[in-house]
Amino acid sequence: MENKITRIVIVEDNEVVKDGFALLLNSIEEYDVVNSYVKCEDAIKNLKNDQSDIILMDLELPGMHGIEGIQRIKKEIPDLNIIVITVHEDSELVFQALCAGASGYITKTANYSSLLEAINEIKAGGAPMSSRIARMVVESFQKNQDSPLTRRETEVLELLSKGKSYSIISEELFIHKETVKSHIKNIYFKLQVHSKAEAIEKALKEKLI
Amino acid sequence: MENKITRIVIVEDNEVVKDGFALLLNSIEEYDVVNSYVKCEDAIKNLKNDQSDIILMDLELPGMHGIEGIQRIKKEIPDLNIIVITVHEDSELVFQALCAGASGYITKTANYSSLLEAINEIKAGGAPMSSRIARMVVESFQKNQDSPLTRRETEVLELLSKGKSYSIISEELFIHKETVKSHIKNIYFKLQVHSKAEAIEKALKEKLI
DNA sequence: AAAACTATACACCATTTTGGGGTAAATTCC
DNA sequence: GGAATTTACCCCAAAATGGTGTATAGTTTT
Numbered sequence A, B: 001m002e003n004k005i006t007r008i009v010i011v012e013d014n015e016v017v018k019d020g021f022a023l024l025l026n027s028i029e030e031y032d033v034v035n036s037y038v039k040c041e042d043a044i045k046n047l048k049n050d051q052s053d054i055i056l057m058d059l060e061l062p063g064m065h066g067i068e069g070i071q072r073i074k075k076e077i078p079d080l081n082i083i084v085i086t087v088h089e090d091s092e093l094v095f096q097a098l099c100a101g102a103s104g105y106i107t108k109t110a111n112y113s114s115l116l117e118a119i120n121e122i123k124a125g126g127a128p129m130s131s132r133i134a135r136m137v138v139e140s141f142q143k144n145q146d147s148p149l150t151r152r153e154t155e156v157l158e159l160l161s162k163g164k165s166y167s168i169i170s171e172e173l174f175i176h177k178e179t180v181k182s183h184i185k186n187i188y189f190k191l192q193v194h195s196k197a198e199a200i201e202k203a204l205k206e207k208l209i
Numbered sequence C: 001a002a003a004a005c006t007a008t009a010c011a012c013c014a015t016t017t018t019g020g021g022g023t024a025a026a027t028t029c030c
Numbered sequence D: 001g002g003a004a005t006t007t008a009c010c011c012c013a014a015a016a017t018g019g020t021g022t023a024t025a026g027t028t029t030t
Helices: A015-026 A040-045 A066-076 A091-100 A113-123 A131-139 A151-160 A166-173 A177-191 A196-205 B015-026 B040-045 B066-076 B091-100 B113-123 B131-139 B151-160 B166-173 B177-191 B196-205
Strands: A006-011 A031-037 A054-057 A081-086 A104-107 B006-011 B031-037 B054-057 B081-086 B104-107
Touching: A006 A015, A006 A040, A006 A113, A015 A031, A015 A113, A031 A040, A040 A054, A040 A066, A054 A066, A054 A113, A066 A081, A066 A091, A081 A113, A091 A104, A091 A131, A104 A113, A104 A131, A131 B131, A151 A166, A151 A177, A151 A196, A166 A177, A177 A196, B006 B015, B006 B040, B006 B113, B015 B031, B015 B113, B031 B040, B040 B054, B040 B066, B054 B066, B054 B113, B066 B081, B066 B091, B081 B113, B091 B104, B091 B131, B104 B113, B104 B131, B151 B166, B151 B177, B151 B196, B166 B177, B177 B196
Parallel strands: A006 A031, A006 A054, A054 A081, A081 A104, B006 B031, B006 B054, B054 B081, B081 B104
Antiparallel strands: none
16 A cells, blocks of 8 residues: 555674675565664664664674663664574574564574565565574463373363462362362372472473463 | 385265375375275275375364364374365364364365365475465464453463463462452453453453463 | 652451361262 | 272461551652
């Protein structure tokens, strides 16, 4: 519809990569790389002036780490779309970046076309991700298939993890409070723990709930 | 590398769509639609025989709902990739499908090319999703930007939601137990609740933690 | 500079919850 | 028919919770 220019900012400490991206994007009519920085701090300082629609951002940067940078940027301009571009496929980093507010996460590859695709996808309201990243994200929703817990135990543990007391759980499951206790005793035994907190921690880590 | 044929099964109650997909996919050399069903139950019955690599599946089906179908299929053959193809963009359905074990979720659109893309992406180890679905998924990681809670309160509530007691929380934050209590009092007041369970419920619903 | 908010800490008190030890019947699944 | 699961009950002491209320130092905002 509208033929608005997409304003892009790049934050990347590798000058070659940074300038390469800028050159590539500027060669396309509807894109305008309004500024590019080596450090988050500088990008944040110029947020208002740059008025960018999209920020392409590396994570390992000199000074402030990219994760924190994302948080600060999103806090100031929540509607700004940030695409992480990094070599790291470490799942912890991926989730941290997404939690911090990134709208996309692509890994640096040889081909530039995926970068352009990502920007188009963002403009279309999507969330561009490399294949493996997307799979990680989707798998994070899925439970461990071979849980030692029975269906009922899992149900009880789920409610327990929502902070509910034995009494409330018993009401919600229409069973006796002492039965809930029995289940919890069995859960603790199976997970080799001795308290609610430990059980929940283990359950979350092993994706039992 | 290997020129293995990809075996595909379709579960879709709309015969026109089902046969359309089958025709399209069979027209491509490396794909083979080994079977197609109108009901989950039938697909599950023939899982072992079909030996499929990928299942394309609608969610609203006669008889067993697709979500349950996914669960059963994944339970039997965890490595089988299931792509949901539906008209529904309802976020609850999306998350339920992913939790049940779907590896992709695309919405029915006019163009067939996205279907082919999805299958290629699955084969490449990815998780194909329509733009809007991907965005929903990514946003599910992000917290509410305008939380009424302070940083510290959020921290306390986060630990509380992991089943930790006041004492444990105080130890982990290096503050006095009574201080934790003060924070929790304030949290309860701000969220207008009167118990841990209510606070956690509200916090999760409003994505404060 | 004043006001508002935030993080910290303490006291008292009744009630509820938790976790440990048992035991055992009914039901469902293989 | 036997194993696993779900259900239910007993005793008991320690711990946790939630509702009062007060207070001070530091930070941020106006």
